[in-house]
Amino acid sequence: MQGYDSASYGDAFAEVYDEWYGDVSDVPSTVAALTRLAAACADAPIVELGVGTGRLAIPLAEAVRPQPVIGIDSSRAMLDRLRINQLPTGGAGGTVDARLGDMVDDIPLGPLSVVFVAFNTFFNLGTRERQQACFDMVASRLASGGCFVIEAAVPDETATTGSHVEVRTIAADRVVLSIARYDAGSALAEGQFVEFTEAGGIRLRPWSVRYAAPDELDQMAAAAGLVLRDRWEEFGGHPYTVDSLRHVSVYTASSHPTS
Numbered sequence: 001m002q003g004y005d006s007a008s009y010g011d012a013f014a015e016v017y018d019e020w021y022g023d024v025s026d027v028p029s030t031v032a033a034l035t036r037l038a039a040a041c042a043d044a045p046i047v048e049l050g051v052g053t054g055r056l057a058i059p060l061a062e063a064v065r066p067q068p069v070i071g072i073d074s075s076r077a078m079l080d081r082l083r084i085n086q087l088p089t090g091g092a093g094g095t096v097d098a099r100l101g102d103m104v105d106d107i108p109l110g111p112l113s114v115v116f117v118a119f120n121t122f123f124n125l126g127t128r129e130r131q132q133a134c135f136d137m138v139a140s141r142l143a144s145g146g147c148f149v150i151e152a153a154v155p156d157e158t159a160t161t162g163s164h165v166e167v168r169t170i171a172a173d174r175v176v177l178s179i180a181r182y183d184a185g186s187a188l189a190e191g192q193f194v195e196f197t198e199a200g201g202i203r204l205r206p207w208s209v210r211y212a213a214p215d216e217l218d219q220m221a222a223a224a225g226l227v228l229r230d231r232w233e234e235f236g237g238h239p240y241t242v243d244s245l246r247h248v249s250v251y252t253a254s255s256h257p258t259s
């Protein structure tokens, strides 16, 4: 998408993110699963790539304290929200070390306990090459026994190239339309949420992703020297099946399996 970069999504969605997506997945089961995984390397930091407003990282930091939790995000607006969101817990609970940066180029040196990327955020890396680079970088930073966790949608193999417009919200003084298009050949999807308000005119919120199926993620993991240790449908541990629409995949170094 012309003019779109790694900060575009976060800068456009920061003000509505918690309202629109705050309940998009089950936070307690996500935190519980990540806490169990991180216990294998309890002295090493946990890193969330694309930490956003801290929906997951803030309760995780409280759960694993004193184990450090680092959050990387390319959007200053998202990190501003995160800092506000963790004000109530920052004193007594764990505190997320929120860092402005890219989820390939700015991954901390490590060794790292768990690196995780939730809610399709991995697909914000818009090319296969950048996605592979992320796997490679994470693999080079994991502690012995550490793991890389990806939560993502399973792409619809029957989806065809095309575009659509849907209504997201209608109110007396406001309407939000979702305008999207998908290219099956490149697995690229992009769109805009377009908000019209009586008072404020038009607001655009763009997004752009490159989908990858679980098999393709496994290939990238293998190229980076990682192997699939577990795959669930969701963080609660419900088994992944051919009918699953989502997956949580746990990769670990092939030379250091933890189970």
Ligand SMILES: C[S@@+](CC[C@H](N)C(=O)[O-])C[C@H]1O[C@@H](n2cnc3c(N)ncnc32)[C@H](O)[C@@H]1O
Residues within 6 Å of the ligand: 006, 007, 009, 010, 011, 049, 050, 051, 052, 053, 054, 055, 056, 072, 073, 074, 075, 078, 101, 102, 103, 104, 118, 119, 120, 121, 124, 125
């Ligand atoms: C869908 S939100 C997910 C936020 C959070 N992980 C959650 O589950 O609520 C995706 C986040 O990834 C960030 N992001 C997108 N591309 C990025 C990149 N290349 N490097 C770091 N962060 C990125 C966006 O700014 C946004 O905050």
